[in-house]
Amino acid sequence: MPTESASPSAEQLPARTAAVWAALDPLVDTGVALRVLDVGGGSGMFAVPLARLGHTLTVVDPSADALATLHRRAQTAGVGERVRGVQGDGDLLHEVLADDGGYDLALCHSVLEVVDDPAVTLREIAGALRPGGQVSLAVANRAGGVLARALAGQPADALAVLGDRGPAPGRPARRRFTPEALLALVEGAGLTPGAWRGVSVVADLLETASGADPADVRQLELALAEVSPYREVAAGLHLLATRP
Numbered sequence: 001m002p003t004e005s006a007s008p009s010a011e012q013l014p015a016r017t018a019a020v021w022a023a024l025d026p027l028v029d030t031g032v033a034l035r036v037l038d039v040g041g042g043s044g045m046f047a048v049p050l051a052r053l054g055h056t057l058t059v060v061d062p063s064a065d066a067l068a069t070l071h072r073r074a075q076t077a078g079v080g081e082r083v084r085g086v087q088g089d090g091d092l093l094h095e096v097l098a099d100d101g102g103y104d105l106a107l108c109h110s111v112l113e114v115v116d117d118p119a120v121t122l123r124e125i126a127g128a129l130r131p132g133g134q135v136s137l138a139v140a141n142r143a144g145g146v147l148a149r150a151l152a153g154q155p156a157d158a159l160a161v162l163g164d165r166g167p168a169p170g171r172p173a174r175r176r177f178t179p180e181a182l183l184a185l186v187e188g189a190g191l192t193p194g195a196w197r198g199v200s201v202v203a204d205l206l207e208t209a210s211g212a213d214p215a216d217v218r219q220l221e222l223a224l225a226e227v228s229p230y231r232e233v234a235a236g237l238h239l240l241a242t243r244p
């Protein structure tokens, strides 16, 4: 059973991920302990707070360094026994997890941008979920990337992001998504998408430019995350999808 009633979306968490935690809260703050798979979970930015809520985490990540940091963080937070790190690739989950499927919840945050093939990764994640299990997806939003570069005084870079080109000849573009592309990817993996949110509509833009109260920025993020036309220009997109 969860050991804490306080949700990880509480005051101290950064405004830029407030919309993600707002989507996760109804799933993770119910008093029921879940089996959670965090694909590309890195050093545990999400895994450790979820373990502190009483959930059991398996983090799959190819980076030995990130997994070592995850292990340290989990130990320090007193949840080492509920956090397992597995070195591996999101495109090959069936190999690294073997028969270890049936997860209630999977996270795939800021990872589809860097895997070899996001469609393969998402199908692998779908296969690791139990029927009715859900995946939380967070990806970079192309429109937000264009806007951020334009506002930073980098119009050439903004045009490159708009055209899905790299920042310089020969340098590949970081993969970015549109809401439509993300929805198509989810449906292609046989998952049922829920409503999508904008993640960090203003927080990243404000970071360097303003002395605004972080609590006010967090409130603004939560108010804008599900509302058009604001969510369309957020730095990121978030979606919960369900395995039928």
Ligand SMILES: C[S@@+](CC[C@H](N)C(=O)[O-])C[C@H]1O[C@@H](n2cnc3c(N)ncnc32)[C@H](O)[C@@H]1O
Binding pocket: 039, 040, 041, 042, 043, 045, 046, 060, 061, 062, 063, 066, 088, 089, 090, 091, 108, 109, 110, 111, 114, 115, 116
């Ligand atoms: C930007 S970090 C995101 C970390 C974490 N998900 C978060 O939101 O804080 C991207 C992570 O993806 C991992 N990664 C890179 N290639 C991967 C792959 N093929 N499969 C799974 N994870 C991968 C990296 O090692 C890194 O930890």
